[in-house]
Amino acid sequence: MKIIAVIPARYEASRFPGKLMQILGEKTVIATTYQNVAETGLFDEVFVATDSEIIFKEVQQIGGNAVMTGQHETGSDRIAEAVHDLDCDIVINVQGDEPFLKKEPLKQLIEVFQDDGNREIALASLKIRLHETEEIQSPNNVKVVTDQQGFALYFSRSIIPFHREKSIDAEYFKHIGVYAFRKEALLKFANLELTPLEKLEKIECLRYLENGMKIKMIETDFVGVGIDVPEDLEKARGILNTYKS
Template sequence: MQVCGVIPARLQSSRLPRKLLLNQTGKSLIQHTWEAASSSEKLDRLIVATDSLEILEAVHGFGGKAFLTGEHPSGTDRIAEVAVKELFDAEILVNIQGDEPEISPQFIDQLIELLLQTPEADMATLATPIRDVQQLQDSSCTKVVCRTDGSAMYFSRLPIPFTRDIEPATLLPDQSPWLLHLGIYAYRRPFLLDLTKIPPTPMEQLEKLEQLRALETGATIQVAQVAHPSVGIDTPEDYAQFVTRYNQENS
């Protein structure tokens, strides 16, 4: 069974323009992500899917593989195009965020193993316990509630589950019932191609969370927990902190 990782990569970003090509460490952000994901032991192939010639050339410049796509509303749609036009033999496709230069290859391997070991699941993703109130209340941090079998019940930008009679702070950090969803997915090929043909669904449009389309149309999303979140780069402050960490680790 061939497993392929795909890194959707757009050049434009509203909060941090051209972030994937920032290179204050001596490497572009997309190269850092590529190198981290390349350490996965369960990926057979890795490719960057981009609509930008600049990113395409940058990836080829450091020896990576890249595919030029058309314009798409989401990374999932971009991955589906690559699956149809380039990754003909890929049975599982892993969506790896391009702005996570410190993504753990062990997380990628755990996600792939989760889907392989859960034949009833259409796709899989990861989550980690929320340990502070600020993150719990932050609507940019997506939360997920799971069934007892580990499959997702619902994703929301609001704190779910709601604690009616308990102050959230009394449960944090060690008794947290809340899970932070991490934006990495593994899809079975037929499901991915079918999902991208479905129009946006009502809850997806209200919450602006694409994974709700899968749940609303009856899919099973299996969720595994990991010990800590991966760190995405969304703002100049995020990038500055990453550069500092990288320089300290490599000094």
């Protein structure tokens, strides 16, 4: 089973343009993410897929692998173009703005497919429990609810589930935008039209659900920072300083 990691990276992010080229410590965000993924040793190859000459040159400058793609609405569409002609079985999509992703959750995603002898699972992703009210309420944190087998029922920027029955403790989970695909499922996704809920919420994994595809969610205790807005960059810098101290 050949396993590769692809980091989709576009320069013009709507909420924080140029965020992947911001400095985090002594390196850019995209360089930090790439090197952290490569250093896990889990992958046969690691690529950055981008439509930006700036990001392409940055990855090459640190000795990394980068491929140029066309413009796409989602990271999954970009990755599908990048891997279309590659010989691989499993593709891990690591977001370029998740610089502190560790080895263990990536290993957990790979094990989903290693344990799936009947090849029933097409896609897996990560979730982490939320505790702070501010995090639960933030539309920048995509929340996910699952069925009793751990498959995603819905993703939303709103608070889900709604806590109406106060005698029951509510559990909230944040979706971490790291996906593991069988290659054929990824290529199928790229041939599907954008769906109504995907357009409404701006959450690409809703396209899978709206087309009847199952997403296996793996709970992790990984704590990092997805850099969506400038405030997140400051949080990431604080985490980096903690590592150094």
